[in-house]
Amino acid sequence: MIYFDNAATTFPKPPAVTEEMVRCMREYGGNAGRSGHVLAVRAAEAIYDCRAELAAFFGITKPENVVFTANTTGALNLVIGGLARYGDHFLISDMEHNSVARPMAALREKGVITVGTFHAMAPEQEILRGIEKQITPYTKAVVAIHASNVCPAVLPIREIGALCRKHGILYVVDAAQSAGIYDIDVTRDHISALCVPGHKGLYGPQGSGAVIFADDFPFSMLAPTVFGGNGVRSEESDMGREPPESYEAGTLATPGIAGLCRGVRFLSSLGTEAVRQKERELYRHVREELCNMPDVRVFMPWAEEGSLILFTGKEKSGSAIAASLADRGICTRAGLHCAPSAHRVLGTGGDAVRVSFSVFNTLAETDRFLSALRAVLKE
Amino acid sequence: MSRRIITVSSPTYATKGARILSKSGIPARVTHLHASQTLRGCTSGVEIRPPDEGRALDTLSAAGIPVTGVVILG
Incomplete structure (x- = not known):
């Protein structure tokens, strides 16, 4: 998982x-x-x-x-x-x-x-x-x-x-x-x-x-x-x-x-700086790969750091993507994230996938997630 | 010998007060008084040795701990 x-x-x-x-x-x-x-x-x-x-x-x-x-x-x-x-x-x-x-x-x-x-x-x-x-x-x-x-x-x-x-x-x-x-x-x-x-x-x-x-x-x-x-x-x-x-x-x-x-x-x-550094590394790697996927739309792709990243599929809904990822043992969250006004500002359509990191996540996990996502998008 | 308990306005202040006193070299422990032992109902306090009462009150006052009274038991 x-x-x-x-x-x-x-x-x-x-x-x-x-x-x-x-x-x-x-x-x-x-x-x-x-x-x-x-x-x-x-x-x-x-x-x-x-x-x-x-x-x-x-x-x-x-x-x-x-x-x-x-x-x-x-x-x-x-x-x-x-x-x-x-x-x-x-x-x-x-x-x-x-x-x-x-x-x-x-x-x-x-x-x-x-x-x-x-x-x-x-x-x-x-x-x-x-x-x-x-x-x-x-x-x-x-x-x-x-x-x-x-x-x-x-x-x-x-x-x-x-x-x-x-x-x-x-x-x-x-x-x-x-x-x-x-x-x-x-x-x-x-x-x-x-x-x-x-x-x-x-x-x-x-x-x-x-x-x-x-x-x-x-x-x-x-x-x-x-x-x-x-x-x-x-x-x-x-x-x-x-x-x-x-x-x-x-x-x-x-x-x-x-x-x-x-x-x-x-x-x-x-120290919080070490936490941010770790999460920044994970974020940047995932952002770069997601932005290279033609079937994916990343929100706020210009942000250079973050603890989370939001995206949706151009053909597939966020909820469908998250469900398929869950079937593969990858836990994310889709939908409005209890923040409908933020989704309105971003123009997500109300259903996007959020991937959010902690200090215990690794680059290897992000690579497995990206592989799984590519497979999901091809389904 | 009688016991001296400096009563304070909350359990949190009792813990804070006991630690400040201990750091200042005044032995202190948190205690809880029942309604029959006070004029204000159940209350938290810091028990100190009777000879330390004056110094303890000064130390707690300097630290901004709201002291509500001194109860003498025994």
């Missing part, structure tokens, strides 16, 4: 991730913050270790500003839902994943907010002008992807962050496809809230994710969106506005968080 669906979730994981999850469940799987016995305290220590690793990895000094979620979608909903107030204006790109597009649409349909969009596939200065001209006195935040989940488009987050800071608005980044791959520093890049999945580029398990809030994030502006027990001030009905517990109702996924901690340590030992 060849796994080229890492944009959905990375597979495999480093062995230490699985080992730690099993160790947690066998040795210290108590409920953190609920009791003072040894298992609860050890679980709390493991969770704090992960907060500290993520804080250091993403350039903040406060581990308590790392709030765990189940995934990026949970992280984005926590931030968007928590920030939105009646009359607020938000700006998003025209290539957002449904994890941004849908909560925005839901709030807009309820009449709570208005939403403006800026063009993501444009030169940097045009992107910045597109954002700046739409900022109003009611603009609360820019909420946007860092890297697209369907093509190699990457937004200039440092410049957008600087622009948001200049105008006194918040900047929320969907780093689902960039966390662990690109060098992201929440402080340096003027990011207010960075939403990350644990299970993609950070090589943690599914069911893990986080929001990394800036050291100076104004939590008074962020209302909790999930209410319940959190081991804090139980006699009070108010969840409060103090991170992380005010935004983490219910029992945390301790084994998943323990595993995620190992994933982040694995990445820290590698």
Whole structure:
């Protein structure tokens, strides 16, 4: 089997991730913050270790500003839902994943907010002008992807962050496809809230994710969106506005968080530059070969690097190609990739094949994929 | 001898506080107090030796740890 669906979730994981999850469940799987016995305290220590690793990895000094979620979608909903107030204006790109597009649409349909969009596939200065001209006195935040989940488009987050800071608005980044791959520093890049999945580029398990809030994030502006027990001030009905517990109702996924901690340590030992270099090599090889296939249309072929590549057949649909590849033991993903607006911008027709890499993929695997694709296209 | 527990606003701050104190040479361990032991219901805290109380409070304050009180048990 060849796994080229890492944009959905990375597979495999480093062995230490699985080992730690099993160790947690066998040795210290108590409920953190609920009791003072040894298992609860050890679980709390493991969770704090992960907060500290993520804080250091993403350039903040406060581990308590790392709030765990189940995934990026949970992280984005926590931030968007928590920030939105009646009359607020938000700006998003025209290539957002449904994890941004849908909560925005839901709030807009309820009449709570208005939403403006800026063009993501444009030169940097045009992107910045597109954002700046739409900022109003009611603009609360820019909420946007860092890297697209369907093509190699990457937004200039440092410049957008600087622009948001200049105008006194918040900047929320969907780093689902960039966390662990690109060098992201929440402080340096003027990011207010960075939403990350644990299970993609950070090589943690599914069911893990986080929001990394800036050291100076104004939590008074962020209302909790999930209410319940959190081991804090139980006699009070108010969840409060103090991170992380005010935004983490219910029992945390301790084994998943323990595993995620190992994933982040694995990445820290590698470095994001090494990850990008590896994925760039795979991407360029596949791009070159795909562009030489007359029956294939590659989207954004001019991009010199990426973690994923999107293509479709001129005669065969993306879904048919992906199904045939799956029959040959090659895992890809076809369709809209939960990002219909990105597909509209790219003009894919709504059905294209995405091939996405991880550090565990090899050039030999890409050659086997390309051979299989040639055979599929001849069918 | 009585026990000294510096209560803080969350389990996360209890862990953070204990580590900061330990790094500063003040022995500390995370603990959890029940509602009957506090005025605020269940709460997390850091247990230190009574002679270290003053230094521990100063260290936690300098680190920005929100201290909610000191509970003396025993």
